[in-house]
Structures are given as structure tokens and as C-alpha cells.
Amino acid sequence: MAKQDEQINLSPTVVKVIDQFTAAMRADEVIESDAIDRLEELLRKPIVPKTDEIYAALFKPPQKS
Amino acid sequence: MIRIKTVHIEEFRGIRKLNITLDSENLGICGPNGTGKSGVVDAVEFCITGDVTRLSGMGTTGLSVKSHAPHVDERDHPENANVTITADIPSLGKSVKIFRSVKFPREVKITPDDTDIKLVIDELQTHPEFALSRRQIVKYIITPPGQRSEDVQTLLRLEHLENLRKSFTTFSNKRKAEAKEAERGLSRAENELKNVFKIDNFDLAHILKEANKNRHLLGLKDLTELIKDTSFKDGISIPEAAEKKPTLHKSTVLKKLTTFISEIKKGEPSLLSEGRQSAKTILEKLNDDDKTLILAQRHGFIKRGLELVIEDACPLCDKEWNAAILREYLNSKILSAEKIKNLLDQLEEGINSIVQSLSDRIETIEQTLIYCNLLTPPIEKSELSEYLTYLKNSKQVLTDFLIEQSEPEAALKIVSESWWFPNTKPLDQINECHAAVNALPDKSTEDEARDCLIVAQERYEKYRASVSEEEKLKTHESLAKKVLDLYNKISTGILEDIYDKVAADFTIYYRIINHEDEDEFLGKLISAPAKLNFDVDFYGRGLFPPGAYHSEGHQDGMGICLYLALMKHTLGDNFTFALLDDVLMSVDTGHRREVCRLLKSKFPDTQFILTTHDKVWLQYMKTEGLITRSLSFANWTIDAGPRVWDHHDIWSEIQDALDQENVSTAASLLRNYLEYTATLLADNLRARPRFSGDGRYDLGDLMPPTLKEWKKNLEKAEKSAAHWKRESEKVLLIAKRAKAKELIARTNAEEWSINPSVHFNDWANLQGSEFKEVVVAFKELLEHMRCENVNCKSYLYIQPRKGLAQEMRCNCGATIINLRTKA
Incomplete structure (x- = not known):
């Protein structure tokens, strides 16, 4: 539900691109699925992610306490 | 969207007081230039969006809605300038009254205070494109592909995709720069390690051999191989004090400082000065013409596309294309960008070599600063530290330019300056350090061997870390590029689908208004990252940019058709209202009836307010049934505003x-x-x-x-x-x-x-x-x-x-x- 709420400001075309883009990444075995999950969460927000956020999503898994 | 029933305007632009009744029907407004008809368009736009494009677009520096939207005699009383619109909202089956005063242009009063109605008005405010003026009409037609891409994506509310692309591109460029820096770091670590053993080429077997020579002198066991956990100093007893504070290995440090001072004295290497000069020339060119950079940035994409054409289909979207024709097409696109891209490659190479020299110099100064600290008493080094800061800043500017490939001015300043000769004070400090090291007592062969192994251990660890860092950053670079390429492929494919639909509608519309002579007309929108090409058929002779052969009148016709196609795609059934301010004027007379028919037949549910200064146009609109109501503006005076004649029934x-x-x-x-x-x-x-x-x-x-x-x-x-x-x-x-x-x-x-x-x-x-x-x-x-x-x-x-x-x-x-x- 939270995901849907966040997508309110994204146009259907943008959502379509994100859907296909993340699906294409998942089809690539080199990219870790956790990294894709984190990136997808970022992309579905109405704000364009900064490069540092993309970096953190792809390369820096959050520290587990 | 809305359909307007009435408009009430007070003290706005050239109008003192005016009531217009539309009853949700189309309206034609006619009058000579300067009679205030565009004031109606401005008033409607203002009431809905709080803005007036005429006062806030390009070339309007010094103009503002608050200061210049009121009638000139009321410029000090913006509270007297206001517009009220009553309208229907077909999608809700509700009516609304919208009021806005120039005094508070950002505040809109909506009656009734209904959430659904507010959402519709909010949505309208994000679509100022419902108003199209004559000077905006060619916006999508003759602008460069990069600008068109942004304009069209903004209209289609797809700018988010373009911003994502920019973010992924910058992300990828940063990883590329980091990988390059790691490569340089590894190269420096290799040099330092080989210098400890005074060997010419970096070779781990040779280093192992030299390390074992030193260990022999100390009676230590040979190392069998160099692996991750190898310790050159294994077995050496090191005094506790020496562990805490590293000592200087006199001969190594002396050699390093002597070489450094000698390099400075020899002067800037010709390779570096030539590289700086070449980079300077190219950067000056880029600085003078910002379009050159944009053109260069497209080159890589087209070239990659060209390599991927292996069958009769577009490699990006699988759309059917004859491979030979597609190659020819891409080649024609690439030609203009090729030269510029070569220039940019040359620049990147030049800047990389400058960055490499800067990195080497930074490394040497950092080492010298360490030596200054280790000496007793330490050498004063504040000037040297300042020099280091300057070098680091210069390197950062050049690295940033390689990532963003924009704003060449700062990079130009750096490559124009020679940093090879430090100023007198930092140079004195380097000489002082050299003299102090030289004055240190010579050591025994065993002490030399021990110091050598201790320093070698430190540098080997640094080398191992550099290898690991380089591997990691190369992986990051590769992954970032993969992500960018995937994003570009997916987004371009989807955008092309949209553009195909828009182009198909555009083609239909244009054929309607030019059916007599361009019945076979075809228009194509071709998308690529950061650009949108627009090509149109010219009497069956091929596809060309609209400005290539078509007359301005035809280009204006294309502007209307593309605008309508884009609005239809953007708003669909919600495209219920549009203000066309004198945009029909430059359509040639032979096609005006057809424009009226196009609007009437293809957009029967859209309410148009059309202004023109041509009476014949107005009559066409009437006789074609496009409008049933019209107003004629005449005899405008500053005191009274326009004289308005509503001739819906002249005989009565x-x-x-x-x-x-x-x-x-x-x-x-x-x-x-x-x-x-x-x-x-x-x-x-x-x-x-x-x-x-x-x-x-x-x-x-x-x-x-x-x-x-x-x-x-x-x-x-x-x-x-x-x-x-x-x-x-x-x-x-x-x-x-x-x-x-x-x-x-x-x-x-x-x-x-x-x-x-x-x-x-x-x-x-x-x-x-x-x-x-x-x-x-x-x-x-x-x-x-x-x-x-x-x-x-x-x-x-x-x-x-x-x-x-x-x-x-x-x-x-x-x-x-x-x-x-x-x-």
C-alpha cells in the first residue's frame, strides 16, 4: 500500500519504465537482487534519486544492527 | 479539464472591464494588433495558473505579473486587477467559480470549496500548455533535438524519465572516474614498491628476490612467494619506539627527494605542456560554443547503435528497419557528431594525463610532508601544505569535468596555469627537507636492510590495498555502465512507442490540413537518450528536419498539429480546453479552412478560444462551424480599453x-x-x-x-x-x-x-x-x-x-x- 501511495506522482509511463527496467536488471545474474530491491524502492519514490543514493543502493547494503 | 462559461476581467493588461459569455462553446476573438484581444488570453491563463507566459517567458527580464499585469493606470493597485471565470467540469459534472487577484497571484479562490474540483484546478495549473501563442508554436518544430526532447517530455509530463537518465549518467561517470583514479593509485603503489628495492620495472618475482637478499643479510628465512599475508619483515626484531614512530629510510628518501628536485629543475615535461596546450585549445572551443558538448555527448550512443545493427530491425526497439537504410541513417547522424566526439576523446586523454601528473605530484608532496614531520626537529611546511591544497583542488576540478562534461570554464582555468614550479617558499621547504635527510647519519648494511624491509612491508600493504581497491572500483564501473545502458534501452524503447503514437496522430492532422498537396505526408519522432529528432516527409523526396525545405507557413501548420497530437496524448479525454492566441495566422490561406475542419472534426469535445487579427480567418471559423460566438475588438484606448463587439446575431x-x-x-x-x-x-x-x-x-x-x-x-x-x-x-x-x-x-x-x-x-x-x-x-x-x-x-x-x-x-x-x- 505504501508503494502505491508513493507512486501517486509518477506518471503511468514512468512506472512502466521502472517496471521494465527493474525486471531487466533482475534478469541479469551479475546484479544482486538485494541491490535491485533497494534501487527499485528508490526509483518508485516521486523524487529523482541523487547519485549518492543510487551508489548506496547498489553497493552499500545497510548495516544490520 | 474545464469548459468556460463566462469570463469577467477587471483592470487587467489593456482591459478596464469586460464580460465575456462563452456558454462552454468555442469563441473567436478578432481585432487588429494592439486592440487588447491577447489580454483576454492572458487573463484566462492568469486566472487558471496565476502566471502570464507573456510576462514570464524568455526575453521578459524585468517584467513580472504583479507589477505589469494590472492596467497601467492601476499598476500601484494590483488588488483592483482581477479575473473571474465560471466553468463546467465535464469529468465531475460540476460547475466552478475561479477568482484570482493580481495582488496575490499565487492564491486562487475556488467556489465551491470542493476537493475534487480543487484537484482539477491544481492539475490545470500544471498544464500551462493549454495556452499556445504564436511565438511558442514552433517550439517543438525547429528547436535542436536536445531542447525538443526536454520540451516535449515536459509537456508529456515525462521529464522525470529524463532526470533519471541524467542521474544514472552522472552515477556511471563518477564510477568511471573513480576506477581511473584507482588505476592511477595502483600504478603509484607499484612505483613506490619497486623504488624501495631500486629496480626499474615492477615485477613481483624480482621484488621477492630483492627482499630475500635483504633477509639473507639479516640471517632470516627466505620468503617463498608473495601472497596476501606475506610479511617482508617477518622475523625482524623492531624496537618498540620504532614500531610507534616510523623512521626514515635515508637512501630511499634521499633518492626520492633528489629525483623530485631534479624533475622540478628540468622544467615542465614537454608531454605535459603540450597536453595542457591541446586541452586548453579544445576547452576554449567548448567554452565558446555550448552546443558542441551536447553534440559530442550523443556520439557514443549513435555509434553503439550502429554497431548493434545486425538485422533488419532497430537494435533498441526491434522496430522493422532495413539494415542498410538504418546504417545509412545512423551514419548520417553520426557524421556531424564524429568530429566533435574525436575532439572530446582527445580532450579526455589530455586531461587524464594532466590528472595523472597532478596525482604523482600530490603523492610526492604528501610524502615530503611526512618526511618533514619525521625529521628532528620537524621542517616548517605550511607553504608546502598550501601548494598541496592548490594541487588537490586543481585535480578535483578536472576530475569533475570528466564526470559531468559540462561547464568547461573552470577546467579551462586549470589547464591554462602551470603548477609544475612551486613558488619560492614551498620550494625552499622541499630543499630544506632534502638537506636535513642528507645530514642524517649513514647506517650499517644490516640496518639498511632492516629499514628497507620495514618500508617495503608498508608499501607492499599499500600495494595490496590498491589492487583490491582497483578491482572493486572496476567492478563498480562495469555495473554502473550496465545499469545506465539498461535504463537507456528500456526508457528509449518506451518513449519511442509514445512518440510513434504522437507522430501517427501528427501525420493524420497534417494530412487533413494539407490534403491537396501533401496527401502522402509522413512525420517521424525519433527518440534517443537526451534528444528527440523530428523528421518530416518533403513531397516524397525523403525525411528531413521541418526547417530544411518546408515554408514557414507549413512549419507553423506542423506546430499546431504536433501541439494537438501531444495534448491529445497527454490529456486524452481531459483535453477539453485550449487557448490558441493568433497561432492560426501564419498558416497559409489555402489551408485555413482545413485547420478549422481539423479542430472541429478531431477535437469536438475541446473548447477552443481562438484569437486572430484577420477578419477572413474569423469568418472561416464561422462558416466552417468551428465557432458560433465571436467578439470583435477595435478602437482600443488607454483610458477605455478595447471597444468590443459581440456579433453573434448582427441582424437582431x-x-x-x-x-x-x-x-x-x-x-x-x-x-x-x-x-x-x-x-x-x-x-x-x-x-x-x-x-x-x-x-x-x-x-x-x-x-x-x-x-x-x-x-x-x-x-x-x-x-x-x-x-x-x-x-x-x-x-x-x-x-x-x-x-x-x-x-x-x-x-x-x-x-x-x-x-x-x-x-x-x-x-x-x-x-x-x-x-x-x-x-x-x-x-x-x-x-x-x-x-x-x-x-x-x-x-x-x-x-x-x-x-x-x-x-x-x-x-x-x-x-x-x-x-x-x-x-
Whole structure:
């Protein structure tokens, strides 16, 4: 539900691109699925992610306490 | 979207007070330039969005809504300048009243205070494109592909995709720069390690051999291989103090400092100075022409696309293409960018070599600073530290340029300066350090060997870390590029689908308005990252940019068609309202009817407010049924604003004036109306009034030759019917010509030039009953020249517009009178 709420400001075309883009990444075995999950969460927000956020999503898994 | 019922304007732009009733219908506004008709467009735009494009777009520096939207006499009282709109919202089945004052342009008062209605108005505010002015019309047509891509994506609310692309591109460029820096770091670590053992080439086997030589001298066991956990100093007993504070390995440090000072003295290497000069020349070029950079950035994408063409399909979207044609097409695109891309590659190479030299120098200075600290007493090094900061900043600027590839000015400043010679003070500090190291006591061979192994251990660890860092950052670089390439492929494919649909609608619309000569017309929108190419067919000779061969009138027609196609795609059923401010003016006269038909047939649910300064255009809109209501603006004065004439029913208005025995007003109304109509009829019937250089014709210039042409064509029609032996038609035409003669005679129009007593200038002096006869005569005459179908009622016109007249016809086709006497 939270995901849907966040997508309110994204146009259907943008959502379509994100859907296909993340699906294409998942089809690539080199990219870790956790990294894709984190990136997808970022992309579905109405704000364009900064490069540092993309970096953190792809390369820096959050520290587990 | 909304459909406007009424507009009330007060003290806004050139208007003092004006009420307009639209009743959700289309409205045409006509008037010469400077009569305030665009003020209505501005007022509607302001009321809905709080903005006036005319006061806030490009070239409006110093203008603002708050200061310049009020009437000039009310400029200090913006609270008096306001606009109220009442409208229907078809999607909600509700009505709304919208009020906005110039004093608080960001505050809109919506009645009723309903959430759904507010959402609709909020949505409207994000679509200021509902208003299109003449100067905006070519926005999507002749702008460069990069700008068009941004404009179109903004209109389609797809700018988010472009911003994502930019973010992924910067992300990828940063990883590339980091990987390059890691490569340089590894190279430096290798150099440092080999220098400890005074060997020329980096070779781990050689290093192992040299390390074991030193270990032999100390009676230590040989190392068998160099692996991750290898310790050169394994077995050496190191005093506790030495562990805490590293000591200087005199011969290594001395050699390093001597080489450093010698390099400075030799002067800037020619490779570096040539590299700086080359980079400077290219950066100056980029700085002078920002388009060059954009062009260069496209090159890689097109080139990659070209490599991927291996079958008869686009490698990005799988759309069918002949491979040879696609290659040829891509090659033509690449040619212009090729030269620039080579230049940029050359620049990147040059800057990389400068960055490499800077990195080496930074490393050396950092090492020297460490030596300064380790000496007893330490050497003063503040000036050297400042020099280090300067070098690091310079490197950062150049690295940033390689990532962003924008704003070449800062990079230009760096490559223009030579940093090779430090200033006197830092150089003195380097010399002082060298002298202090030189003065250190020489050590025994065993001590030298021990120090060598200790320093080697430190540098080996650094080398291992550099190897690991380089591997990691190369992996990051590769992954970032993969992510960027995937994103570009997916987004471009989806955008192409959208653009194909928009281009298909655009093609249909353009064919409608140019069906006579461009029935096979085709338009294509071709998307690629950061650009949107727009090519159109030119009479079957191929696809070219719109500005290549088409006239400006045709380009304006394309502008309208592309705008409509984009709006349809963006808003779909919600495209219920549009303001077209004088945008129809530059469409050539031969295609104006078709534009009216296009709007009427393809956008029956859209309410258009159209302004024009051409009376004939206004009449076209009426006769084509595009508008039922119109306003004429005239005689604008700064104190009173425009004089506005609502001529939805001219005959009732004239009758009203006559009922009030106001012959003067009635005569003026009739004369104005006949001037409008005569202009249209002269155009319809291809009449030949005496030519006027300034293009101005009054009623006396236009009406007599027009009526003469009318009779002449009826006579031709009679002959044609006789020729083709169509007796019943001939009888009807004879009767129609006789009626024409009678009606024209009753108007006295043919006698205006020879009998001053019946001239229209004297209408105002007639008695009411006398003038009423004139009115009835013209009303019947004009009715006689229209199609008899009550749903059409258009004035008849000659087809084709040029060349031999073939027929006289109406819009609906119910009346078609043959004029030909030959097959």
C-alpha cells in the first residue's frame, strides 16, 4: 500500500519504465537482487534519486544492527 | 479539464472591464494588433495558473505579473486587477467559480470549496500548455533535438524519465572516474614498491628476490612467494619506539627527494605542456560554443547503435528497419557528431594525463610532508601544505569535468596555469627537507636492510590495498555502465512507442490540413537518450528536419498539429480546453479552412478560444462551424480599453438599433458587418478588386467586384449546364441568376461608384424605413449566396483556389455547381 501511495506522482509511463527496467536488471545474474530491491524502492519514490543514493543502493547494503 | 462559461476581467493588461459569455462553446476573438484581444488570453491563463507566459517567458527580464499585469493606470493597485471565470467540469459534472487577484497571484479562490474540483484546478495549473501563442508554436518544430526532447517530455509530463537518465549518467561517470583514479593509485603503489628495492620495472618475482637478499643479510628465512599475508619483515626484531614512530629510510628518501628536485629543475615535461596546450585549445572551443558538448555527448550512443545493427530491425526497439537504410541513417547522424566526439576523446586523454601528473605530484608532496614531520626537529611546511591544497583542488576540478562534461570554464582555468614550479617558499621547504635527510647519519648494511624491509612491508600493504581497491572500483564501473545502458534501452524503447503514437496522430492532422498537396505526408519522432529528432516527409523526396525545405507557413501548420497530437496524448479525454492566441495566422490561406475542419472534426469535445487579427480567418471559423460566438475588438484606448463587439446575431442588433430609431448605429453595424463578409466573399469567389498596395480594402472596394464575380459564375454555371444538357439544372440556374440580379439591384451596390446618392456613406442620413429596405436587401442577398442546407449555411466558394475554376460549392457538399464546359 505504501508503494502505491508513493507512486501517486509518477506518471503511468514512468512506472512502466521502472517496471521494465527493474525486471531487466533482475534478469541479469551479475546484479544482486538485494541491490535491485533497494534501487527499485528508490526509483518508485516521486523524487529523482541523487547519485549518492543510487551508489548506496547498489553497493552499500545497510548495516544490520 | 474545464469548459468556460463566462469570463469577467477587471483592470487587467489593456482591459478596464469586460464580460465575456462563452456558454462552454468555442469563441473567436478578432481585432487588429494592439486592440487588447491577447489580454483576454492572458487573463484566462492568469486566472487558471496565476502566471502570464507573456510576462514570464524568455526575453521578459524585468517584467513580472504583479507589477505589469494590472492596467497601467492601476499598476500601484494590483488588488483592483482581477479575473473571474465560471466553468463546467465535464469529468465531475460540476460547475466552478475561479477568482484570482493580481495582488496575490499565487492564491486562487475556488467556489465551491470542493476537493475534487480543487484537484482539477491544481492539475490545470500544471498544464500551462493549454495556452499556445504564436511565438511558442514552433517550439517543438525547429528547436535542436536536445531542447525538443526536454520540451516535449515536459509537456508529456515525462521529464522525470529524463532526470533519471541524467542521474544514472552522472552515477556511471563518477564510477568511471573513480576506477581511473584507482588505476592511477595502483600504478603509484607499484612505483613506490619497486623504488624501495631500486629496480626499474615492477615485477613481483624480482621484488621477492630483492627482499630475500635483504633477509639473507639479516640471517632470516627466505620468503617463498608473495601472497596476501606475506610479511617482508617477518622475523625482524623492531624496537618498540620504532614500531610507534616510523623512521626514515635515508637512501630511499634521499633518492626520492633528489629525483623530485631534479624533475622540478628540468622544467615542465614537454608531454605535459603540450597536453595542457591541446586541452586548453579544445576547452576554449567548448567554452565558446555550448552546443558542441551536447553534440559530442550523443556520439557514443549513435555509434553503439550502429554497431548493434545486425538485422533488419532497430537494435533498441526491434522496430522493422532495413539494415542498410538504418546504417545509412545512423551514419548520417553520426557524421556531424564524429568530429566533435574525436575532439572530446582527445580532450579526455589530455586531461587524464594532466590528472595523472597532478596525482604523482600530490603523492610526492604528501610524502615530503611526512618526511618533514619525521625529521628532528620537524621542517616548517605550511607553504608546502598550501601548494598541496592548490594541487588537490586543481585535480578535483578536472576530475569533475570528466564526470559531468559540462561547464568547461573552470577546467579551462586549470589547464591554462602551470603548477609544475612551486613558488619560492614551498620550494625552499622541499630543499630544506632534502638537506636535513642528507645530514642524517649513514647506517650499517644490516640496518639498511632492516629499514628497507620495514618500508617495503608498508608499501607492499599499500600495494595490496590498491589492487583490491582497483578491482572493486572496476567492478563498480562495469555495473554502473550496465545499469545506465539498461535504463537507456528500456526508457528509449518506451518513449519511442509514445512518440510513434504522437507522430501517427501528427501525420493524420497534417494530412487533413494539407490534403491537396501533401496527401502522402509522413512525420517521424525519433527518440534517443537526451534528444528527440523530428523528421518530416518533403513531397516524397525523403525525411528531413521541418526547417530544411518546408515554408514557414507549413512549419507553423506542423506546430499546431504536433501541439494537438501531444495534448491529445497527454490529456486524452481531459483535453477539453485550449487557448490558441493568433497561432492560426501564419498558416497559409489555402489551408485555413482545413485547420478549422481539423479542430472541429478531431477535437469536438475541446473548447477552443481562438484569437486572430484577420477578419477572413474569423469568418472561416464561422462558416466552417468551428465557432458560433465571436467578439470583435477595435478602437482600443488607454483610458477605455478595447471597444468590443459581440456579433453573434448582427441582424437582431441592427433591428434593435432601428427600433430605437438609431439609424446611425444601425448603418455603422451593417457597414462593419458587410466589410467582414465582403472580404470573405471576395476570397471565396476569387473576386478581383482594384489592387491596394497596403492590402486595405473598404466596402466600396470589395463588394461591387465580388457581386460581379457572383453573377459571372452563375452565368458560367448556366452555360455549363447547357453544355452537358442538364436541363433541369439550367432552369434552376437561370432563376438563381435572375434572383441575383434583382437582389443586387436592390442593394444599389453596383451603383456606389457612379451614383453618390446611393453610396453606403450616406446610409446614416437615410430615414429608418429607407434604411430598413437596404438592410433587408443585403440580408436576402447574403442568404441567396449561402448553401440552403440549414445545417451548413456556408457561403459558396470556388474550387480549386487557383487555376481553372471547376465548381462553386459549399462546405457540406449539398450545393455543388459545375462551372466546367470541358471534360
